Amino acid sequence: MSDDRFLPVSRRGVLATGAATMAVSVTPAFAQTHELTRSRSSAGKPSMAKVSFQVNGEPHSLELDTRTSLLDALREHLELTGSKKGCDHGQCGACTVIVDGRRINSCLTLAVMNEGRQITTIEGLGSPEAMHPMQQAFVEHDGYQCGYCTPGQICSAVAMLDEVKAGVPSHATADLTASPKLTNAELRERMSGNICRCAAYSNIVEAIEEVARGAA
Template sequence: MVVVVSAMSDHHLTRRGILGSGIALTALQKTAVYAGPSSETAPSSAPGAVEKVDVRLTVNGIGHQLKLDPRTTLLDALREHLDLTGTKKGCDHGQCGACTVLMDGERRNACLNLALACDDREITTIEGLGTAEQLHPVQAAFIKHDGFQCGYCTPGQICSTVGMLNEIERGIPSAASADLRTAIELTESEVRERMSGNICRCAAYPNIAAAILEAAGKTSG
């Protein structure tokens, strides 16, 4: 404001003086309008941490008492809290099957199950299927038929195979089952349909199918 009065009182209005006056007025207006957030309008502080809950998991025959964030998935509980890293995190959306485990003998995607929902369920991971000295028949068949390349999806493929063979024994049909009135015949097309939820990005599917057929007492020929 001082600049404007001075320029007009001397009657020396120049282009530079007018521009300078405009800049000064703009700066004064912005300073007057913005005084910073008041204590009444300031955003409240972020909420506190989520309270942890007690979760009991039985994994590979061993009971574990954990205190977890209720949002923790079974996959993260296995990998980050129990150090069972054989179960792999792939898509984390239930679309690739890399995290497949057995829950009460049935195959499940660990990334889609909350750990607290698995309280007192019998969970089996790849570490619980066999040992280096005595492999599970499915593990041995995968090695014999070279049913993997990079191996990242292999734990999920093997756990899914074990669960799938249990489904066959219980007479649970699939979309590829030819006749629902008779015993299910485990053909290669049946295997491919039932294992379609387990993706192998290395495309070792022919070898995986051969391994599964042998593990089931069949031959790929």
């Protein structure tokens, strides 16, 4: 009596059987994905939403694709190009702005998430004719080279000094029960999210320290 389990099987037969099995399992999933893609493309325009906020003291109302980042809203829709798009992944800090008094990476937040908020960009801190003390210190200490990171550096530094005044600790703060002191280590830790590819860090530190002394 023969046992079919022990019949010889060719390599071609094994491959053919596997391919057929894979086709049966993959085809429904592919068809479902294709149908979903087709339904999305046939939907037409992307989802839009209205958002209103204050930027540098002025009210703005925009209708935007809900996927628009705050950075793109500022640069592309309000033409405030001081905030730079560096990595677009929240790693370099070039896009730093101040929202309700706190510094954030504007590339990592959607514009529609900032409804009703107060936003300050580098343009709102000062102008060439009336510079903010931090801007003036960066000029005097040559705290920039190519200048691409400078708007984010300055916005971050201004908000960082407010954090220190408010008693917000950092990873470098030794005593969490005491008011933090802006030591060199504290300053460098707090500004570590802002990258300068020209490596003007020592000049940036000097500029921030000068403003901190004047504000003390």
